[in-house]
Amino acid sequence: MIRPLHSEPILSEAFPDMKTAAQRVSEDSRKQKKWTAAEILVLLELPFNDLLFQAQQAHRAHFDANGVQRSTLLSVKTGGCSEDCGYCSQSARHDAGVEKESLLAVEDVAAAARAAKEKGATRFCMGAAWRGPKEKDLEQVIEMIRAVKALGLETCVTLGLLKEGQAEKLKAAGLDYYNHNLDTAPEFYGNIVTTHSQADRVDTLRRAREAGISLCCGGIVGMGETRAGRASLLAELANMTPPPESVPVNNLVPMPGTPLADAEPLDPFEFVRTIAAARIVMPASLVRLSAGRQEMSDELQALCFLAGANSVFYGEKLLTTGNPDTRRDERLFERLGLHAI
Ligand code: SAM
Ligand code: DTB
Ligand code: SF4
Numbered sequence: 489m490i491r492p493l494h495s496e497p498i499l500s501e502a503f504p505d506m507k508t509a510a511q512r513v514s515e516d517s518r519k520q521k522k523w524t525a526a527e528i529l530v531l532l533e534l535p536f537n538d539l540l541f542q543a544q545q546a547h548r549a550h551f552d553a554n555g556v557q558r559s560t561l562l563s564v565k566t567g568g569c570s571e572d573c574g575y576c577s578q579s580a581r582h583d584a585g586v587e588k589e590s591l592l593a594v595e596d597v598a599a600a601a602r603a604a605k606e607k608g609a610t611r612f613c614m615g616a617a618w619r620g621p622k623e624k625d626l627e628q629v630i631e632m633i634r635a636v637k638a639l640g641l642e643t644c645v646t647l648g649l650l651k652e653g654q655a656e657k658l659k660a661a662g663l664d665y666y667n668h669n670l671d672t673a674p675e676f677y678g679n680i681v682t683t684h685s686q687a688d689r690v691d692t693l694r695r696a697r698e699a700g701i702s703l704c705c706g707g708i709v710g711m712g713e714t715r716a717g718r719a720s721l722l723a724e725l726a727n728m729t730p731p732p733e734s735v736p737v738n739n740l741v742p743m744p745g746t747p748l749a750d751a752e753p754l755d756p757f758e759f760v761r762t763i764a765a766a767r768i769v770m771p772a773s774l775v776r777l778s779a780g781r782q783e784m785s786d787e788l789q790a791l792c793f794l795a796g797a798n799s800v801f802y803g804e805k806l807l808t809t810g811n812p813d814t815r816r817d818e819r820l821f822e823r824l825g826l827h828a829i
Pocket of ligand 1: 575576577578615616617618619646647648649667668669671707708738739740741742743779780807
């Protein structure tokens with residue numbers, strides 16, 4: 489039976505004993521296997537069908553195999569960022585044609601969150617193009633979190649590097665998730681970003697975790713890294729204790745005017761392999777098929793779901809680039825018999 493996405497009750501209503509993401513990940517982390525990059529490379533090198541079979545087994549052991557969680561993203565502060573991340577259209581150091589805007593008003597953010605909820609999103613993620621938030625900006629973001637939380641949505645923000653004490657303020661406002669990606673293998677990070685280090689990002693992840701906030705942390709593939717590099721990024725993510733509750737896997741969207749504008753596109757099967765390996769090494773986490781989905785065929789997306797992806801960004805826009813519109817997603821999910829969680 490094909491169950492329409494919009495009429496499906498959320499999973500916790502359908503299955504009252506279903507665990508929250510944080511419970512699932514923390515219970516699983518007590519028996520957490522530590523992965524070496526070499527072991528993950530072995531996974532990535534398996535015959536495709538064997539890898540997908542293992543990923544399906546891991547997926548079905550932890551999740552409703554046909555459920556997909558939906559998060560809607562809003563850029564609350566666009567462009568003009570001080571950092572030099574080679575993939576990013578919002579860096580003031582690249583000429584990607586993205587205009588610098590000021591922080592949105594709380595009412596506008598609340599209106600966007602309300603619309604996202606009506607369309608079926610369960611989490612609302614607010615992104616800011618900052619190295620990190622200034623105290624005055626943080627106060628306004630806190631008002632946004634309160635307003636979104638009051639709508640009954642899960643809240644997520646991605647604000648860059650956090651200073652001492654900031655994570656606690658976000659938590660007190662009702663923040664559920666902090667998105668901060670490791671982005672690529674530690675040994676490759678310096679090829680992509682020079683204005684901060686990956687260790688700085690690990691520090692922010694620690695601050696968020698210590699404040700009791702769940703983590704949304706993943707990376708980007710297709711930036712010229714090797715397969716061993718992808719294994720190394722996955723090992724770093726999987727060995728966090730506990731691992732991130734949400735793991736976004738972004739396929740590079742090559743933005744004109746950025747240093748990575750002409751990066752060689754990744755073989756789509758390699759992208760699916762990365763999703764499958766993420767599912768195997770972080771079996772209790774939501775694995776999100778993230779940036780680059782608009783450029784993917786329905787068939788490629790279906791392979792990603794088969795490989796264990798069980799979350800997407802939902803709504804026509806990511807931060808500065810496009811995402812499939814909700815009509816295309818509803819049609820695809822209906823054709824695949826996927827339902828909302
Ligand atoms: N400034 C904050 C930070 O760097 O964490 C938050 C915003 S930043 C744009 C959020 C994430 O978007 C990045 O860590 C990266 O993983 C992803 N991203 C940015 N540009 C991308 C692109 N062109 N293709 C794929 N992913 C991208
Ligand atoms: C994440 O891992 N991907 C999202 C979200 N976290 C903030 C961002 C994707 C950005 C894609 C490029 C753009 O729209 O500018
Ligand atoms: Fe700034 Fe984040 Fe873009 Fe880097 S990824 S340039 S920190 S907005």
